[in-house]
Amino acid sequence: MWPLCLGAMLIIAITHWVYRWRNPSCYGKLPPGSMGFPLLGETLQFFSPNTSSDIPPFIKKRMKRYGPIFKTNLVGRPVVVSTDPELNYFIFQQEGQVFQSWYPDTFTKIFGRQNVGSLHGFMYKYLKNLVLNLFGPESLKKMLPEVEQTACRTLEKWSCEDIVDLKEATARMIFDLTAKKLISYDSTKSSENLRDNFVAFIQGLISFPLDVPGTAYHKCLQGRKRAMKMLKKMLQERREMQKKEQEDFFDYVIEELKKEGTVLTEAIALDLMFVLLFASFETTSLALTYATKVLSDHPLVLKQLQEEHEAILKRREDPNSGITWKEYKSMTYTFQFINETVRLANIVPGIFRKALREINFKGYTIPKGWAVMVCPPAVHLNAAKYQDPLSFNPRRWEGIELNGATKHFMAFGGGMRFCVGTDFTKVQMAIFLHCLVTKYRWRPVKGGNIVRTPGLQFPNGFHVQIMEKDQTKQEPEFDETK
Numbered sequence: 001m002w003p004l005c006l007g008a009m010l011i012i013a014i015t016h017w018v019y020r021w022r023n024p025s026c027y028g029k030l031p032p033g034s035m036g037f038p039l040l041g042e043t044l045q046f047f048s049p050n051t052s053s054d055i056p057p058f059i060k061k062r063m064k065r066y067g068p069i070f071k072t073n074l075v076g077r078p079v080v081v082s083t084d085p086e087l088n089y090f091i092f093q094q095e096g097q098v099f100q101s102w103y104p105d106t107f108t109k110i111f112g113r114q115n116v117g118s119l120h121g122f123m124y125k126y127l128k129n130l131v132l133n134l135f136g137p138e139s140l141k142k143m144l145p146e147v148e149q150t151a152c153r154t155l156e157k158w159s160c161e162d163i164v165d166l167k168e169a170t171a172r173m174i175f176d177l178t179a180k181k182l183i184s185y186d187s188t189k190s191s192e193n194l195r196d197n198f199v200a201f202i203q204g205l206i207s208f209p210l211d212v213p214g215t216a217y218h219k220c221l222q223g224r225k226r227a228m229k230m231l232k233k234m235l236q237e238r239r240e241m242q243k244k245e246q247e248d249f250f251d252y253v254i255e256e257l258k259k260e261g262t263v264l265t266e267a268i269a270l271d272l273m274f275v276l277l278f279a280s281f282e283t284t285s286l287a288l289t290y291a292t293k294v295l296s297d298h299p300l301v302l303k304q305l306q307e308e309h310e311a312i313l314k315r316r317e318d319p320n321s322g323i324t325w326k327e328y329k330s331m332t333y334t335f336q337f338i339n340e341t342v343r344l345a346n347i348v349p350g351i352f353r354k355a356l357r358e359i360n361f362k363g364y365t366i367p368k369g370w371a372v373m374v375c376p377p378a379v380h381l382n383a384a385k386y387q388d389p390l391s392f393n394p395r396r397w398e399g400i401e402l403n404g405a406t407k408h409f410m411a412f413g414g415g416m417r418f419c420v421g422t423d424f425t426k427v428q429m430a431i432f433l434h435c436l437v438t439k440y441r442w443r444p445v446k447g448g449n450i451v452r453t454p455g456l457q458f459p460n461g462f463h464v465q466i467m468e469k470d471q472t473k474q475e476p477e478f479d480e481t482k
């Protein structure tokens, strides 16, 4: 009799639990949507790879069925997905008040509990200032010659090679430059390769979070462990060395750590270093690879870009003098091109927040503690805002302010947490493109296909042959119809 009763009770408990999973309690009206299977939610569907350049199928299907705001469950968390420009705007404006930056536990495990994206209030502002100091306009002005030299030398080297995988090679170039700025790391002089650990890390970053040997997620955690060990060792060595003046970010951090009553700890500094190294090279290399691919496919866009950069060289007294800040700022078409690239590349597929209290919006309730995901691709590919949204047209940005975010452009986020690396990315992209289109030609050889999981990836790289332009010969005119 007892086993029968126990069995019945168990079935009732499980049924109740499944019912609660599917119908979470809420005092108001939850947005429509499905919470998927118990425990799994809709995680597998969300991470399922697709090759679309359009709004991710996971989102598009649900937008059609439920409208612009819907609920789901991802990695064990109830989430409200927003593709609604007004709700997105509200979420960004209410940072720290009604919403707070939040990423799934798996992300915090990967990036560290004390990474800048998970910190709030005073500590967050302190770190943000640290980073802005490093990547703000004054630092970038000083960095310009170094960025140009790196781009030119790297391109020269690539032009001597048979084939170059641009995804891999631009990542290496940007990593080396950023690591030099941050920690004076020189891959050619180090016995251990710091970037290799980041590569292992990235492969599992946006993957299903199963920490079992053999899975991409497990490799990702191992990559982080090794990279953090290396960074820690480097910081320790540097702390033991006596230095007179500040040269890189490590020196700055070491000085801060010495200050009495400082809020900075070694652990926070290391997490920050890790995030910056990761954020700078992976995102920008994806954007640059995407940009070069687009240029290969759109000869007219390439021609217009070339004209802008050749005009800069023609205006100079000495064509071999380096790019000035004024010249950089004059690259109007290039900035439009970069905006159009990041609009369509949709490198960041989702921006996460947590509701700090219950919110009512457009008749729906978002319960306290729930996650919200702003979906930039749905905004950037909205046909009501962007005419022919899938076509690549830099001129659509003519006359539009390109700094900062709007309700319809959030490739670099929005509100208080707007990406601190935006200007750094733009400098690197614009200068690289300047060197590329004025001195070189290239021919796609293989790869270049994209997969989204849902983060953008080039699974087969993008292999090209790079050739120096023969400056004495007139370049053939491009024919758009070919």
Ligand code: HEM
Pocket: 101, 116, 117, 128, 131, 135, 275, 276, 279, 280, 281, 283, 284, 287, 342, 347, 348, 351, 352, 410, 411, 412, 413, 414, 416, 417, 418, 419, 420, 421, 422, 424, 425
């Ligand atoms: C194409 C290049 C890039 C894209 C598309 C991009 C995108 C973004 C987005 C969407 C956010 C907002 C995240 C949120 O609100 O939760 C963000 C934040 C951030 N980005 Fe970038 N980013 C790029 C380049 C960089 C670079 C080069 C750096 C390094 C200097 C960087 C460092 C950061 C940091 C530290 C944050 C967190 C800021 C905060 O929490 O206030 N990013 N980025």
